[in-house]
Amino acid sequence: MIGGHNSDRIRPLGLDRFPKYVDGAVHIAMSQYFEFATDDGVDPMSREWDQLLLLDGCRYDMFRQYNTLDGALQATTSTATATPEFLSEIFDGKRYQDTVYVTANPIHRVEEWADVDLDPVFREVIDVWEDEWDSDLGTVPPEPMVTATREAREAYPDCRIIAHFVQPHYPFIGPFGRSIEHGQMGGKARATDAEEGADETPIWKDLRDGEQSPGAAWRAYTENLWYVLPYVRDLVADLPGRTVVTSDHGNNVGEICWPFPVRMYGHPEGIRTPELVTVPWxxxxxEQSEPPSRQTTAKGASAETSPDGSDEDDGPLVSVVIPTHFRNEELSRAIASVKSQTYSPVELLVVDDSGIERARPVVEGEDIRYIAHEKTRGANQARTTGIEAAEGEYVQLLDDDDCLHPKKLARQVELLESDPDVGVAFCGEASSSGLRVPSPSATGRLLEETLQFGPKACTTSTMLISASTLDGVLPLADRDGADDIGLRIELARRTAFDHVSDALVYRGGGEDRRSERPAVGYELLKIVNEYSPLYDERDPSIRRAALKKAYTTIGQNSLRHGGWSLTAPVAFLRALEYEDDRSFGDLARPAVAMLGDTGYDVASTLYTRLVDRLRE
Structure with a gap:
């Protein structure tokens, strides 16, 4: 995208702006320094590929952290720090008549932004934004880009295809991103000479001016990547040959541009910081030569509705149950994510556990079944109320601060319908701090794994559960911060599990996240005691692994909430008792915990980096 004025993207440390006579000199110095410090960049047209998928504004480190696509990933250097510069550097004055350019980005049609005419460059330029612009979002979402790219592949079988997605670049279209103030793209209005109605003030200027928090901007930015990647996965599955996923540039989100005492925001042209020019490849x-046929569920219904809605309501009903307790803002986002599902039919139930009908204003006027407890009864009691009222064949339990990807229910219904022995389908989850995805082996009967408090990424919100299986575990037991762990064990006693590899839940939460409280570790100890007969029937290593996890959790959460606590090193020492293969990190943890939470975090980070370096 366009980079913006450099003075609106740079903030000196301790100052609002540089004096005018210093400002220009700093910009020149930064441009020259980073021009010298970084590579010239790689021309993607010089490499071998059949399809090139450009994710606008996607920096390498973020992609590496959130990517779930299989393939060979490496970092490469872009020739540009903004889309106009990229288009000019790569395509101006050249001819690629063997290539079709499919784009959601109207920037090449705006003369004041881009000085390159792409029409004579390519065999065909397909402007998806002309017909698929979403005026509410202020951009083109990924769905029509997937359709247009598939159609281009079919129409031009002998050509290379470039598909230019807008995401993860703003405007932010995920549930959280849409809830925060940030500008939209005015590209279509400018490209068609229409009156401009959108606010084009980008979030990067607000971030630079302190009107938006870095944490919120990073969450919205990563959420945009989380949003687009499952669509990219579906598209790649339909494309023959070699597909490359890359980007035209990255973004700075307030990082210090060492050795200069400044923070930079967005992607101002000409300052080639590593965050701006290091992109994924x-x-x-x-191997397939033709797109796969559309999969259907066991009942013959398509797992996703067709574009014209002809398959709507043909599949089994899914009930989404959201328990909520004094979190109306988060609840609104969770509801929006349910309403954006590509799957239908879905019924939505909100169980208000506030005791004062706090959530009623959020659901009024909506097609939502609202159930209010007369007094607060706890999260699992609220879930039980919702499950008992649900009418669906499958049940999605959604925490009120989590959000579903639009494809979540469709993917998981398809999985459950394909195998009657599977009663639980789960997936990965993303958050502003990273990604957790299921282990490939996490399928089938997983009781032993659940007794060790696994499997990875299998949390309440990531699961879609057969209602008949859930009926056997009601009422759900109250466990302080460990609700999902007890539920997993009970489910694993009754049914098989399977999973979707993508992260189809974006996890919210903050300081009040129940799973991060010190009490959670003690709940894990209670679970080991409660299910003692199950542990007795199995290898002792199962119980030892569970006890190690419980004491480690006590130590970590005590530090997280207490700053310094004698409980932490004592708990880590207890965890060592149950560790058969002690690493240096395990042995050092009790001593490092004496430094408090900050010292522990620093030491853990350094140790992790050292281990990663040794593995390379």
Missing amino acids: LTIET
């Missing part, structure tokens, strides 16, 4: 090889 993911190579995916697909």
Whole structure:
């Protein structure tokens, strides 16, 4: 995208702005320094590929952290720090008549932004934004880009295809991103000479001016990548040959541009910081020569509605139950994510556990079944109330601060319908701090794994559960911060599990996240005691692994909430008792915990980096 004025993207440390006579000199110095410090960049047209998928504004480190696509990933250097510069550097004055350019980005049609005419460059330029612009979002979402790219592949079988998605660049279209103030793109209005109605003030200026928090901006930015990647996965599955996923540039989100005493925001042109020019290059090889036929559920219904809605309501009913307790803002986002599902039919139930009908204003006028407890009874009691009222064949329990990807229910219904022995389908989850995805082996009967408090990423919100299986575990037991762990064990006693590899839940939460409280570790100890007969029937290593996890959790959460606590090193020492293969990190943890939470975090980070370096 366009970079913006440099003075609106740079903030000196301790100052609002540089004096005018210093400002220009700093910009020149930064441009020259980073020009010298970084590579010139790679021309993607010089490399071998059949399809090139450009994710606008996607920096390498973020992609590496959130990517779930299979393939060979490496970092590469872009020739540009903004889309106009990229288009000019790569395509101006050249001819690629063997290539079709499919784009959601209207920037190449705006003369004041881009000085390159792409029409004579390519065999065909397909402007998806002309017909698929979403005026509410202020951009083109990924769905029509997937359709247009598939159609281009079919129409031009002998050509290379470039598909230019807008995401993860703002405007932010995820549930959280849409809830925060940030500008939209005015590209279509400018490209078509229409009156401008959108606020084009980008979030990067607000971030630079302190009107938006870095944490909120990073969450919205990563959420945009989380949003687009499952669509990219579906598209890649339909594309033959070699597909490369890359980007035209990255973004700075307030990082200090060492050695200069400044923070930078967005992607001002000409300042080639590593965050701006280091982009992903993911190579995916697909052997198929034709797109796969559309999969259907066991009942013959398509797992996703067709564009014209002809398959709507043909599948089994899914009930989404959201328990809520004094979190109306988060609840609104969770509800929006349910309403954005590509799957239908869905019924939505909100169980208000506030005791004072605090959530009623959020659901009034909506097609939502609202159930209010007369007094606060706890999260699992609220879930039980919702499950008992639900009418669906499958049940999604959604925490009120989590959000579903639009494809979540469709993917998981398809999985459950394909195998009657599977009663639980789960997936990965993303958050502003990273990604957790299921282990490939986490399928089938997983009782032993659940007794060790696994499997990874299998949390309440990531699961879609057969209602008949859930009926056997009601009422759900109250466990302080460990609700999902007890539920997993009970489910694993009754049914098999399977999973979707993508992260289809974006996890919210903050300081009040129940799973991060010190009491959670003690709840894990109670669970080990409660299910003692199950542990007795199995290898002693199962119980030892569970006890190690419980004491480690006590130590970590005590530090997280207490700053310094004698409980932490004592708990880590207890965890060592149950560790058969002690690493240096395990042995050092009790001593490092004496430094408090800050010292522990620093030491843990350094140790992790050292281990990663040794593995390379």
